[in-house]
Amino acid sequence: MPRQARLDAPGTLHHVILRGIARGHIVTDEEDRAAFLRRVGDLTAATGTMVYAWVLLPNHAHLLLRSGPAGLPQFMRRLLTGYAQGYNRRHRRAGHLFQNRYKSIVCEEDAYFQELVRYIHLNPLRARLVPDLTHLDRYPWCGHAGLLGRGTPCWQDRAYVLAWFGQTERAALRAYRGYMREGIPQGRRPELVGGGLVRSLGGWAEVQAIRLRADRVTADARILGTGPFVDQMLAAGEARLQLQQTRAHRLRETQTLLRKTCQREGISAEELRMGGRRRRLSAVRAQLAVHLVRQLGLSLADAARHLGVSTSGIAKAVARAERK
Numbered sequence: 001m002p003r004q005a006r007l008d009a010p011g012t013l014h015h016v017i018l019r020g021i022a023r024g025h026i027v028t029d030e031e032d033r034a035a036f037l038r039r040v041g042d043l044t045a046a047t048g049t050m051v052y053a054w055v056l057l058p059n060h061a062h063l064l065l066r067s068g069p070a071g072l073p074q075f076m077r078r079l080l081t082g083y084a085q086g087y088n089r090r091h092r093r094a095g096h097l098f099q100n101r102y103k104s105i106v107c108e109e110d111a112y113f114q115e116l117v118r119y120i121h122l123n124p125l126r127a128r129l130v131p132d133l134t135h136l137d138r139y140p141w142c143g144h145a146g147l148l149g150r151g152t153p154c155w156q157d158r159a160y161v162l163a164w165f166g167q168t169e170r171a172a173l174r175a176y177r178g179y180m181r182e183g184i185p186q187g188r189r190p191e192l193v194g195g196g197l198v199r200s201l202g203g204w205a206e207v208q209a210i211r212l213r214a215d216r217v218t219a220d221a222r223i224l225g226t227g228p229f230v231d232q233m234l235a236a237g238e239a240r241l242q243l244q245q246t247r248a249h250r251l252r253e254t255q256t257l258l259r260k261t262c263q264r265e266g267i268s269a270e271e272l273r274m275g276g277r278r279r280r281l282s283a284v285r286a287q288l289a290v291h292l293v294r295q296l297g298l299s300l301a302d303a304a305r306h307l308g309v310s311t312s313g314i315a316k317a318v319a320r321a322e323r324k
Contacts, residue, residue, distance in 0.1 A: 010069045013109050015116055018080065018102040026059060026097060028277040032087060035142055036061070041084050041155040044068075047075045052113075053120040055142040057127055062120045064107075076102055103276050114164055118183045121147075124293055126188060135217060136238055147176060250296055257296075285309060287316040 001235050020026040020269055027033045035058055036243075044051055049070030067075065107116060112160040121136075121144035130136045136144055140322045146152035163216055165179065166172030262268060285307050292303040293314065300318075 007285065010067055010071065012067050012072070013105055013107045013113070014063075014065055014067060014072055015105040015120075016063040016065060016072075016076065016102055017060065017105075018076075019099040021096050021099050023059055024097075026061065026087075027056060028058075028091070032090075032200065035056055036083055037141075037153060041153060043075055043079055044155040047076050047078075050160070051155055052142075052157055052161050053117040053143045054156070055120050055123045057123060057129070057141075063203065064113075064116050064120055064124060072104060076104075085121055116181065117161055117164075118180055119178065133177075135185065136180075137177075144180070188231075248296060253296055254292060254298065258288070258306065286317040286320070289314045290321040294321075295317050307308055 018026075025189050027036060036056060040051065040054070043049065049072075050066040050068070051063060052066070053062070053064035065072075065075075071099035080098050080102065087097055088094060107113070121142055124130045124139050124142050125133070125136055130139050136142065137148055138150060139145055140151060143153075143156055146156045147158055149158075152158050162169060162176065164172075167173040184266060261284065265280070266283065267284070289303055289309075292298045292306065293300065298306075300311045300314045303314045307314070
């Protein structure tokens, strides 16, 4: 079965899970851990990504983040590729470090933000890397200690998270730590990281209730949220996909038109884009400008980039054609 496309747009909340290949380690010592977190910090600043919760375990990691203007795939590609290259050099190894594809789950913020922060930050306790919440309060490879104000990474948006728990920092810290304590008996939460209907509805109890009522609910393994939220995200994803396909189609048509025109007129693509003012070249550009804008639907700026002239030059060529 082919893999589904990722759902993403700037500002989308994601729970990202990345694992070592064959369940192997992705960090082996404190220098590796520091290098991983340093790269996360550098990339959050470079890409405008916001990180709210995180944990770095020996063979996998979790991040709760909001994608920046460049989107999640660019952030993750730079993070994983750059870190893996440094890790391999340092440990004199070759080959892949991470499992084939990181998992990214689009999350409904109002319904799941607090639960995800708690789920991610309780990972060291569930993995028995620390014995209790007191030790977790000082565990350096998890965002929990940072929220408590103990060595907060500058890239973790502590203020945003605490605002979910109280109006003042003191009240928020007290409520947050109490919320963490209440979550310890819950153990593993497969509904937060599982797939399909279970994840979308938040657990088997909700699935069974829906089935008893014979309701029809939309679900998707890439989304953690209620039915309306799933519908909204799928519709937005389809619209973005159609836009990408339209742009790709226009690009292919544009390249074909430019190539055929250059062959017919006996000029090179470089000549066409160099901005020369010979009458013949100017006439060809003007004809192409009208075709690109009026027939293929390119913007003035896109047409200008393809033809090596200014946007105003394209506008004037189209205006002259309309007057004729």
